[in-house]
Amino acid sequence: MNRVRTCLFGLRFVWLLIATFHAALAADGPAAPQSAVELLPPTGKFAIGRRSFHWTSPAGRQPGGDNCEILAHAWYPAKTIAGAATAPYLPDFVALQVAVGEAELKAAAGPAYDALSKARTHVIAEAELSPELNKYPVALLTHGLRYSALGYSILAEELASHGYVVVGVDHPATAFAMILPGDRTVIFDEKLWSQRRTAEDLRAFEQAKVQQCAEDLVFALNQLESLNRGTLEGRFAGRIDLAKVGVVGHSFGGRVAARACQIDARLLACALLDSFGRTMHVETNAEGITLHQPAMIQYARRVPKSGVGRALALLQNGGKDLEDELRPIRQKFCQSVKADSYEVTLHIAGVSHETFSDIPLLEGGQAEATLRNRRRAVQLVRDYTRALLDRHVKGSAAPLLDQPAANSDEVELTRYTFRGK
Numbered sequence: 001m002n003r004v005r006t007c008l009f010g011l012r013f014v015w016l017l018i019a020t021f022h023a024a025l026a027a028d029g030p031a032a033p034q035s036a037v038e039l040l041p042p043t044g045k046f047a048i049g050r051r052s053f054h055w056t057s058p059a060g061r062q063p064g065g066d067n068c069e070i071l072a073h074a075w076y077p078a079k080t081i082a083g084a085a086t087a088p089y090l091p092d093f094v095a096l097q098v099a100v101g102e103a104e105l106k107a108a109a110g111p112a113y114d115a116l117s118k119a120r121t122h123v124i125a126e127a128e129l130s131p132e133l134n135k136y137p138v139a140l141l142t143h144g145l146r147y148s149a150l151g152y153s154i155l156a157e158e159l160a161s162h163g164y165v166v167v168g169v170d171h172p173a174t175a176f177a178m179i180l181p182g183d184r185t186v187i188f189d190e191k192l193w194s195q196r197r198t199a200e201d202l203r204a205f206e207q208a209k210v211q212q213c214a215e216d217l218v219f220a221l222n223q224l225e226s227l228n229r230g231t232l233e234g235r236f237a238g239r240i241d242l243a244k245v246g247v248v249g250h251s252f253g254g255r256v257a258a259r260a261c262q263i264d265a266r267l268l269a270c271a272l273l274d275s276f277g278r279t280m281h282v283e284t285n286a287e288g289i290t291l292h293q294p295a296m297i298q299y300a301r302r303v304p305k306s307g308v309g310r311a312l313a314l315l316q317n318g319g320k321d322l323e324d325e326l327r328p329i330r331q332k333f334c335q336s337v338k339a340d341s342y343e344v345t346l347h348i349a350g351v352s353h354e355t356f357s358d359i360p361l362l363e364g365g366q367a368e369a370t371l372r373n374r375r376r377a378v379q380l381v382r383d384y385t386r387a388l389l390d391r392h393v394k395g396s397a398a399p400l401l402d403q404p405a406a407n408s409d410e411v412e413l414t415r416y417t418f419r420g421k
Helices: 017-026 093-100 102-118 149-161 190-194 199-229 252-263 307-316 322-334 368-394
Strands: 047-056 069-078 123-125 136-142 165-170 177-180 184-187 240-250 267-273 295-300 341-346 411-416
Touching: 047 149, 047 199, 069 123, 069 149, 069 177, 069 199, 093 102, 093 177, 093 184, 123 149, 136 149, 136 199, 136 252, 136 368, 149 165, 149 368, 165 199, 199 240, 199 252, 240 252, 240 368, 252 267, 267 368, 295 322, 295 368, 322 341, 322 411, 341 368, 368 411
Parallel strands: 047 123, 136 165, 136 240, 240 267, 267 295, 295 341
Antiparallel strands: 047 069, 069 165, 177 184, 341 411
């Protein structure tokens, strides 16, 4: 796909006619005032710090001898600093624009471009870790194709405000762009990913990339152990609870998160955000098990359940409801998890693949009704992700997961039990 049509943090899905129709219906008010975008405020009690790391493994990992090299962005509960200035959304925006090109970046980011340099976060760069608790649980965060971990700042801030150390990993294999030490830039290889391949070759190619990124997460977890020992940067020494670690992945990152759980039992639970399409594959063992850890699938329902919008969507897709094809795939996965598993389906008008990232709330010029729907959808993503981690990583109460299977017109929660071979 031409990178002009590629969003800064992810592949922009071309909305079906129904998405456009619903957006028009939602635009029943004036556009929100044009001002600097503030990220959706976190709801927890902790102030939030943020710092970034560049980590390179000392030994080659791949057959070609390449090192494991990643960027890791950590959001964490911080000591409150009265009057402290918040950190920029993208700390390397200028370098990124130089590396990618201004015109290219504007075309890629679209309506979110201005927010990349102007969005207001709720984090203090390099703040001290909060002294309130002795140790804090961990949530690893892995992005989708052409995304960046910083593109999930709204979710990361929320989790950090509730007492998690969130570590988002930028993967050279799948990130939109990475600015590395020594004036090096790694940009997403569009030609590599868009090559024509047989179904067998495509599966092998994707599996190799999933494995590479999953190993990045394992490497990041090993680095956190070094941080905890104090052999790396000292502020986290003894303060990270590595007996309580979960992982969250969006889109392609969902496959990465699931694979990381398969190869590293230190991960206690995983949330897979809009990760299941026609090509979603998670390997199953001889007993029909994919994961032994609790898992949650979150999904954006593109086709409304009723009304004129549904009729338009079905016309656009030859009378077929995509749900009829994709939901059995998600259900089969949930039933292959030998632990608690959950499916969360969002039904809010205008919901899309990008709802699970910051993108919908970064775009300027939105009608108030559209913005209101998007905020609600993002809040639901945060609520359910945190509920999974609270129960299965932190070990605390998560009443949201105990509500009826269909708890509102906005969201549907379904719980599954294992049905392996």
